[in-house]
Amino acid sequence: MNIFWNTSLIALSVIVAVAGSFTALAHAARMRHAQGSTSIAWMVSGGITLGMAIWSMHFVGMLAFHLPIPLSYDLPLTLLSAVPAMAAALLGFYVLRTPAVSNTRIFLAGLFMGAGISSMHYIGMAALKMSPAITYNPGIYALSIFIAIAASWIALLMMFRGEQIKLPEYVRFALGSLVMGLAISGMHYTSMQGVTISPGSVCMGGAVHIDSPALAIIVSLVSLLWFGGGILAASFDQRLARHNALALSQLQHLHSTLEKSANDAAASMLHDLSESEKKMRSVVEGALDCIVMMDEKGSLVEFNPAAERTFGYKREEVIGRNFADVIIPFASRKAHREGFERFGKTGQSTMLGKRIELNAMHANGREFPVELAITAFDWTGSRMMVGFLRDITERKKAEFEINNLAFYDPLTKLPNRRLLRERLESMLDMEVAYKTYSAILFIDLDNFKTLNDTRGHDIGDLLLMEVAERLKSCVRSEDTVARLGGDEFVVILEYLSGDIEQATIQAEVVGEKVRKVLGQPYLIQDFDHYSTPSIGISMFHSQEMTVDELLKRADTAMYQAKQAGRNTLRFFDPAMQAELEARAALEDDLRFALESGQLKLLLQMQVNELNQIIGAEALIRWEHPEQGLIYPSQFVPFAEESLLILPIGQWVLETACAQLMEWQNNPVTQDLSLAINVSARQFRQANFVEQIQSTLAKFDISPHKLKLELTESLVFDNIADSIRKMRELRAIGINFAMDDFGTGYASLIYLKSLPLSQIKIDRSFVRDIAVDRDDEIIVQTIISMAHNLGLEVIAEGVETVAQLEFLRKSGCKAFQGHLFSKPVSQAEFNKLISQSVNSNDRFPSITYSPLALWT
Structure with missing residues (x-):
């Protein structure tokens, strides 16, 4: 049976296909630039648009198809034919939604779209129920499907790979739309070339009769209006997107600027922090004092090199261990832990902000004195404590030596004049409460200068040391033996009787003992030496006199012993004191x-x-x-x-x-x-x-x-x-x-x-x-x-x-x-x-008389 074509409608169908393809591809482009629900909306809109383009092209193309017999179509099947076209377009667009579109995805999308075009065409052809049935040339049938798939794939390549051949975007869109429209119409008209309708065939369709060019124009206009609206919507969205993109670009630029500034500031802060940390680390590691840091439980978190040297531990050995277990001696650990527990509960410590001295323990168990200062601060939400420790062993030795130099005679190791005065002052204050008498013995060695002059000062020093030892053996432990200087010694007898006569007797007994002991022979190096003392004794009670007065009285009594022939003792005589005071006044x-x-x-x-x-x-x-x-x-x-x-x-x-x-x-x-x-x-x-x-x-x-x-x-x-x-x-x-x-x-x-x-x-x-x-x-x-x-x-x-x-x-x-x-x-x-001048004499002459002497 002969087939006739309306070329105007054919051209109109191609236009519809190209326009619809352009709209669908524009929607696909908006789909790729949008996100979330907007992207899905553009994907659905693009799929429906492409499906309508395929369906409209097929519909107009079928109106351009004429047979000598009346034609009618099965309406449900005709409408249903749009579904595979839309579904294939949606599936193709879905495949293309990913940010990176690979060649495989482009091929799959082309395959889906070609299949949709083909499915829609042949389902639509099935709505034309002819008797006998329409037959197709297998080769042309296959060619039509190939054209649909290949043209769709080429159109998509043009869209998504066009930038590789440096084509502008609108050219790529136009070429892609043209190829996609030709794919749709090419598949349709290629397929129609393989259609065989037997002569005498009769159309067996339903009541729908489609045979009016006006209807084709209406469908085309509706489709083109849809496509135009879609293009306007896409253009508006693109413009809005460009505006948003510009705003976004500006925001991104601002963000980038702020981010760069923030990054620079952060980098500077990190650099400063790094430098600060380096400096702090340098200070901590280079500090001469020990620096240890503890958390609120007392566990060590820092242990500097000075602490390693001082306490004998390596840093890695003690980090995480309790401070008390590392440094504090066993006897003090309980009190130390209780202090830390109190600090953990209250945030307060009696040790904060103070310098205290305590004993620390070396790794080998040796205890030594340290000076400790502790400060507290908050760090990463925790309360930390930093201890600054210094080994003061040498300082303590120096203080001990200074104390000895200040209060003890370096030769005999006896208390010196200063310590003697302090003890006497303390005694004079305490005598009021004790109501007892005390005595001071002033001892001077007889003829000591002769020994120094004949034997030398070294021998004299040996005698003084021996005298010091003998004096200590003559008194009680609570009594004081001191050296004033030279060969002068003082003995203080404390807490004698409350009765002056008994106290005097007690002092005399000790004085005689001292005289006899010091009078015994001395073996000094390789010779025997005999020395005797002169001893002056002064009794005292309460605050009736000053220290100077007390020493002066004892010295006066010693002077009396010297006057009495030496090697004896005398108690203080006020008359002798008065004489000495008169002598001192005369000296002034x-x-x-x-x-x-x-x-x-x-x-x-x-x-x-x-x-x-x-x-x-x-x-x-x-x-x-x-x-x-x-x-x-x-x-x-x-x-x-x-x-x-x-x-x-x-x-x-x-x-x-x-x-x-x-x-x-x-x-x-x-x-x-x-x-x-x-x-x-x-x-x-x-x-x-x-x-x-x-x-x-x-x-x-x-x-x-x-x-x-x-x-x-x-x-x-x-x-x-x-x-x-x-x-x-x-x-x-x-x-x-x-x-x-x-x-x-x-x-x-x-x-x-x-x-x-x-x-x-x-x-x-x-x-x-x-x-x-x-x-x-x-x-x-x-x-x-x-x-x-x-x-x-x-x-x-x-x-x-x-x-x-x-x-x-x-x-x-x-x-x-x-x-x-x-x-x-x-x-x-x-x-x-x-x-008495006599001019004749060399010297002046005088006359004298036994009765009248010169005056």
């Missing part, structure tokens, strides 16, 4: 006298056998504002002891040199000499010779006019040193006189070695020469010996003419005494010189 006055000009230098003339004044002796006097004139015998001894004799001696020397300088400038007195007495301490100064030389140079006087008078005891105490100094001064012209000759223990062997110019006969021999035969012989012997040694002789204390005549007959040629003049001031002496 003497110090002031030197500064205020109360000391005076008097001159007593010396004459020769012709009654000519040849010089004078300078004699010091103290004009006390309250006590009047004080003689040297009353103040020189304690001036020697207090070393005030040194400035006094220098004052005498300078005053004498000033007088010689005055005499030297006067023709009448230029030949006079002046003698001054030199004390032992002054002469023993290492720079004594230099002092004399500098003083002579200061006043620019002739050295031979100055005469230094030395006593026998001074010279022979250290004969070698005396000879050396005397020769040095004699070499520059200084003259020496041996004062008080005959009263000491001068050795004739050394006497001839001394560079003396004069011997002075002591007044004790001169006084009785007129009545005592022994004194006459002594004086004559001294004069004869001096002449034989080539020395001048001067006699002092000449008060009578008889004494003078005897001395002259015995060969003495120089005299000094009240017969000629008493000691007078320098002004009075110079006046006497002026009155």
Whole structure:
């Protein structure tokens, strides 16, 4: 049977297919750009649109198909034919929803869509019920299906792989839509070419009769309107998507900027944190102090290298272990754990913010002192504690040594003066409560200086150490034995009887025990030594006196024991104390006298056998504002002891040199000499010779006019040193006189070695020469010996003419005494010189009378 075609409707069907394909592919593109329910909506819309495009194209294409007989279609089957097209399109689009579309997925989608196109076509053809039935050419049948699948696949490739051949998106859409539309229409019209309808066939369809071009146009218009609406919707969505994409892009850019900034800030913070952690780690690891960190249960979470060195553990050995089990000694662990439990419950600890000292334990079990400071802080929601520990073993040793140096004598290890005073002060406070007497024994070793001078200080130190041990053996454990210095010791006897008489007896018993024990022989190195003590005892009770007063009383009592012949003990005597206090007051006055000009230098003339004044002796006097004139015998001894004799001696020397300088400038007195007495301490100064030389140079006087008078005891105490100094001064012209000759223990062997110019006969021999035969012989012997040694002789204390005549007959040629003049001031002496001037004599002459002496 012949088939006729309406070419206009054929063209319209192709347009419908292309337009529908474009719309469906546009929906597919929106599907891929959307997410969630929106993506599903676009997928369903695209599937339905593509199904309608296939169905509409088939519907219009069938209207373009004409046979010589009337045609009608089965309506349910015609409508049903749209279902496989839509289902295949939905399935294809579903396959293409994934973000990454592989070639396999594109092929499967093309396969589904081609199958849908083919299914829809042949189901639609089945709605045309012909009798006999329509037959198909198998080759063309297969070709039609192939065209549907291949064209669909090519269309999808164009859509999803078009960017690989650098095609713009709208070109890819147009080409894809064209290929997809040709696939739909090509499959339809290829299939129709293989249709065979037998002549005489009759259409057996239902009542639906489709044979109007107007209907084709209506269907096409409806479809195109649908497609147009879909395209507009897709375009609007795309524009909205572009707007959203732009906004999203801006947000993403802002987000990216903020993220970059945040990342940079985070990176900077991480870097800072890393650097801070490195610095903190460096500080922790480089710290000299031990740093340990504990959690609220006391488990260690940090243990720095200093802690490893101090406690003998490796860090990995102790992390996680309890702090108490690692560092705290066994005896203290219970208290430590209780403190941590209290801290865990209350967040408070009595150890926070304090530096405490306690014992720690080394890994080997050795305990040693440490200083500990603990702080607490919150870290990751937990309460942490950090302990800073320092080994103070060396500091404790140093403190112990400092304490010993401060309070103990380094030689004997006995308490020193400072600790003794502290204990005495404490006792004086406590005596009020105890109502008992105590005693203080002041002990001085007799002739200790002799041992030092003859055997050396090392031997003296050995004796002092032995004395300390013997003293400790004589007293109770509660008593105190201390060393004040030198060879002076103090014993404090505490808690004696409440009755003064009984307490005194108890103190005397201990004192006698000490005297006997210390008096026993000492074996020092390789020789025996005998030493005795002088002991002074002072009883005391409550706060009736100060520590200084108490020590002064005991020292006074010891001085009384010395006065009593040594190797004895004496209790404090108030009369002796008063005498010593007066002596001390006089010493203070003497110090002031030197500064205020109360000391005076008097001159007593010396004459020769012709009654000519040849010089004078300078004699010091103290004009006390309250006590009047004080003689040297009353103040020189304690001036020697207090070393005030040194400035006094220098004052005498300078005053004498000033007088010689005055005499030297006067023709009448230029030949006079002046003698001054030199004390032992002054002469023993290492720079004594230099002092004399500098003083002579200061006043620019002739050295031979100055005469230094030395006593026998001074010279022979250290004969070698005396000879050396005397020769040095004699070499520059200084003259020496041996004062008080005959009263000491001068050795004739050394006497001839001394560079003396004069011997002075002591007044004790001169006084009785007129009545005592022994004194006459002594004086004559001294004069004869001096002449034989080539020395001048001067006699002092000449008060009578008889004494003078005897001395002259015995060969003495120089005299000094009240017969000629008493000691007078320098002004009075110079006046006497002026009155006695005889122009014919070298020296001023004097006249004397037994009844009228010079005053």
